[in-house]
Amino acid sequence: MDFSDYKGIYVVAEVRGGNVEKVTGELLGEARKLAASTGDPVEAVLIGSGIREKASELIAWGADIVYVIDSPLLAHYDGKAYEKVLGGLLKEKKPSAILFAATPYGRDLAPRIASAVVCGVTADVTELSVDEKTGLIVWSRPAMGGNIMADIISPLYRPQVGTVRPGTFDLPEADASREGRIVDVPADLTEVDLGTILKEIIPAPKEENPIEEARIIVAGGRGIHSEEEWAMLHELADLLGGSVGASRPICELGWEPHSSQIGQTGKSVAPHIYFGFGISGAMQHMCGVKADIVIAVNRDKKAPIMEMADYAVAADLKEFLPAFIAKVKELRDR
Numbered sequence: 001m002d003f004s005d006y007k008g009i010y011v012v013a014e015v016r017g018g019n020v021e022k023v024t025g026e027l028l029g030e031a032r033k034l035a036a037s038t039g040d041p042v043e044a045v046l047i048g049s050g051i052r053e054k055a056s057e058l059i060a061w062g063a064d065i066v067y068v069i070d071s072p073l074l075a076h077y078d079g080k081a082y083e084k085v086l087g088g089l090l091k092e093k094k095p096s097a098i099l100f101a102a103t104p105y106g107r108d109l110a111p112r113i114a115s116a117v118v119c120g121v122t123a124d125v126t127e128l129s130v131d132e133k134t135g136l137i138v139w140s141r142p143a144m145g146g147n148i149m150a151d152i153i154s155p156l157y158r159p160q161v162g163t164v165r166p167g168t169f170d171l172p173e174a175d176a177s178r179e180g181r182i183v184d185v186p187a188d189l190t191e192v193d194l195g196t197i198l199k200e201i202i203p204a205p206k207e208e209n210p211i212e213e214a215r216i217i218v219a220g221g222r223g224i225h226s227e228e229e230w231a232m233l234h235e236l237a238d239l240l241g242g243s244v245g246a247s248r249p250i251c252e253l254g255w256e257p258h259s260s261q262i263g264q265t266g267k268s269v270a271p272h273i274y275f276g277f278g279i280s281g282a283m284q285h286m287c288g289v290k291a292d293i294v295i296a297v298n299r300d301k302k303a304p305i306m307e308m309a310d311y312a313v314a315a316d317l318k319e320f321l322p323a324f325i326a327k328v329k330e331l332r333d334r
C-alpha cells in the first residue's frame with residue numbers, strides 16, 4: 001500500500017477544567033523525538049470550549065501546527081461529539097501517527113478514532129522508537145502479565161495510533177519563543193451530536209500529595225506486615241516531604257487507596273527518589289517506576305528489586321524503619 005500522503009505525528013491534547021494537562025507536553029516532547037527520525041512535522045489537536053489561547057502552550061512544548069476545535073458543545077468530554085469533530089479532521093489530514101494519553105479520556109477516544117479511520121490502536125505504551133529500516137513507529141508496552149515487552153508496529157494501516165501512559169516520558173522545557181501555526185477548525189455540531197447531556201459535575205475529593213507529582217516516593221509492599229508498621233511509611237513520607245505509594249497487594253488489603261498503586265494496573269510515577277520498602281520488584285510494579293534514584297530495602301538479598309536499585313539495603317524492616325526514621329529526625333533537628 002502507498003502511504004506517502006500520510007504525514008505528521010499528531011498529539012491529541014488532554015484538556016481538563018479548561019487547562020491543558022501536563023501529559024500533553026510529555027507526548028509533544030516525545031513526538032518531537034520521533035519526528036527527528038521520520039522527518040514529519042509535529043501537529044496537535046486542541047478540543048474544548050474557550051481554549052484557543054492555550055494553543056501557544058502546545059507550540060512551546062513542540063507543536064508546529066495546532067488545530068483548534070472550539071465550541072461550547074465541546075466544553076466537557078463527550079465521546080460521540082469528540083469522535084465526530086476529531087475523526088472528521090483526521091480523515092481529511094491523514095496523519096502518519098497519532099498519540100493519545102492513556103487516561104480515561106484518551107482510552108475512550110483513541111479506539112473511537114481508530115474505528116472511524118480504520119486502523120488499530122496500541123494501548124498503554126511505555127516506550128517509543130522508530131524502526132530505522134522501515135521508518136515505522138515501534139510502540140512498546142508490557143505484555144504477558146508484564147513479564148515481557150512487546151514491540152508493536154503497524155505496517156498495513158495508517159495512521160499508526162497509540163495511547164501513552166502519563167509520566168512515562170519527560171516533560172520538555174517549554175520554549176515560549178518557538179513559532180508555530182494555529183489553525184481554527186469549525187465544529188460542525190448541534191446538541192443532537194452529543195451522546196450525553198451533562199447535568200452536574202460532582203468533584204472527586206482532592207487527593208493529597210498525588211504520587212504522580214511527588215519528587216520523593218516512599219513505597220511499601222508485602223514486606224510490611226501490619227497497619228501499625230505501615231503508618232511508619234506515612235511518618236517517613238511526611239518527614240521527607242514525599243508521598244506514599246504501594247504495591248498492588250497493599251491496595252487490595254485496603255491499607256492504601258487504588259490511587260496510590262504503582263505499576264501496570266496502577267499509576268506510572270517519575271520521582272527523583274523512589275524508596276521500595278518490602279517490595280520484591282515484580283515487573284508489573286517496576287514498569288510503573290521511572291526514578292532518578294531507586295533505593296530498596298528488603299530482607300532477601302536476591303529479591304529482583306535489589307538488582308534494579310541504585311542503593312540496595314539488606315535488612316529487616318521491623319528494625320530498619322524505626323532506626324531510619326529516628327536518623328532522619330535527628331538530621332532534621334540538627
Ligand SMILES: Cc1cc2nc3c(=O)[nH]c(=O)nc-3n(C[C@H](O)[C@H](O)[C@H](O)COP(=O)(O)OP(=O)(O)OC[C@H]3O[C@@H](n4cnc5c(N)ncnc54)[C@H](O)[C@@H]3O)c2cc1C
Nearest residue numbers: 221222223247248263264265266278279280284285299317
Ligand atoms: C496482570 C497483573 C497486573 C498487576 N499489576 C500490578 C500493579 O499495577 N502494581 C503492583 O504492585 N503489582 C501488580 N501486580 C502484582 C505483581 O505481580 C506482584 O504480585 C506484586 O507487585 C508484589 O507485591 P509486593 O512486592 O508487595 O509483594 P511480594 O512479591 O510478596 O514481595 C514482598 C517482599 O518483601 C520482602 N520482605 C518480607 N518481609 C520483610 C521484612 N520484614 N523486611 C524486609 N523485607 C521483607 C520479601 O523478601 C519480598 O521481596 C499485577 C499482577 C498481574 C498478574
